[in-house]
Amino acid sequence: MVRRPGPRLTEGLLTHLERQPVDLDLAVQQWHGYVAALQEAGWETIEVPPADDCPDAVFVEDTVVVYGDLAVITRPGADERKPETAGTEAVLRDLGYRIAHVEAPGTLDGGDVLKHDGTVWVGLGGRTNAAGLEQLREHLAPLGAEVLGVPLTKVLHLKSAVTALPDGTVVGYEPLVDDATVWSRFLGVPEEPGAHVVLLDEGTVLMSAGAPRTQALLEERGLRTVTVEIGEYEKLEGCVTCLSVRLRHPL
Numbered sequence: 493m494v495r496r497p498g499p500r501l502t503e504g505l506l507t508h509l510e511r512q513p514v515d516l517d518l519a520v521q522q523w524h525g526y527v528a529a530l531q532e533a534g535w536e537t538i539e540v541p542p543a544d545d546c547p548d549a550v551f552v553e554d555t556v557v558v559y560g561d562l563a564v565i566t567r568p569g570a571d572e573r574k575p576e577t578a579g580t581e582a583v584l585r586d587l588g589y590r591i592a593h594v595e596a597p598g599t600l601d602g603g604d605v606l607k608h609d610g611t612v613w614v615g616l617g618g619r620t621n622a623a624g625l626e627q628l629r630e631h632l633a634p635l636g637a638e639v640l641g642v643p644l645t646k647v648l649h650l651k652s653a654v655t656a657l658p659d660g661t662v663v664g665y666e667p668l669v670d671d672a673t674v675w676s677r678f679l680g681v682p683e684e685p686g687a688h689v690v691l692l693d694e695g696t697v698l699m700s701a702g703a704p705r706t707q708a709l710l711e712e713r714g715l716r717t718v719t720v721e722i723g724e725y726e727k728l729e730g731c732v733t734c735l736s737v738r739l740r741h742p743l
């Protein structure tokens with residue numbers, strides 16, 4: 493599931509980075525490259541209708557946490573982003589997902605939620621609060637997931653700091669990871685954009701073209717890598733994970 497960038501993309505929110513000019517035409521081109529990479533890897537893409545009043549709507553990952561046949565529609569921590577969830581909910585409802593919601597006073601951004609093999613780590617300290625985590629825990633408990641809070645102070649979202657390889661090893665750029673001891677298998681990577689991977693299949697990861705040394709490291713571990721140019725999104729504190737939501741459950 494993806495959402496194409498709107499005309500106000502260049503006004504996207506910034507928390508930890510200084511604003512740099514974003515080239516909208518290049519961003520649109522990069523988005524098409526990202527979507528093509530998903531399709532070339534065998535994924536069908538479904539577009540959430542654009543939300544042109546919301547500059548950050550392209551970062552569709554933040555609007556939902558999908559677990560099995562359940563879609564937990566988030567309540568984004570930034571007020572500017574709260575209207576983004578309606579479009580995502582409509583698409584997932586039409587696809588047949590069961591729908592749950594994070595409600596006030598809870599806030600939760602999908603980018604703060606890292607899932608692997610029944611464990612769900614949630615970054616706390618940025619856009620997601622304790623009430624949001626607790627609600628996610630209640631929604632996912634019947635599905636057998638264990639939800640754990642993780643401190644987050646150095647980057648926008650948990651998945652801006654760490655993501656998981658197919659074998660469960662968590663990768664992160666250590667200067668931006670609050671507490672790497674949370675994960676029993678942690679691999680420090682040499683570049684900040686190298687901390688973000690999207691699993692295309694059990695042996696293949698999608699990653700930013702901005703992390704060639706990490707790419708080599710992952711290939712040495714036997715992974716195939718696919719790279720995409722997403723520099724315009726990186727200027728807005730986005731990364732490969734936030735531009736899509738993968739739906740795996742056969743409904």
Ligand SMILES: NC(=O)NCCC[C@H](N)C(=O)O
Pocket residue numbers: 504505506507548551553554570573602603604648649651652728729730731733734
């Ligand atoms: N999951 C993500 O990493 N999302 C990136 C969101 C960036 C956007 N400019 C924001 O501040 O919300």
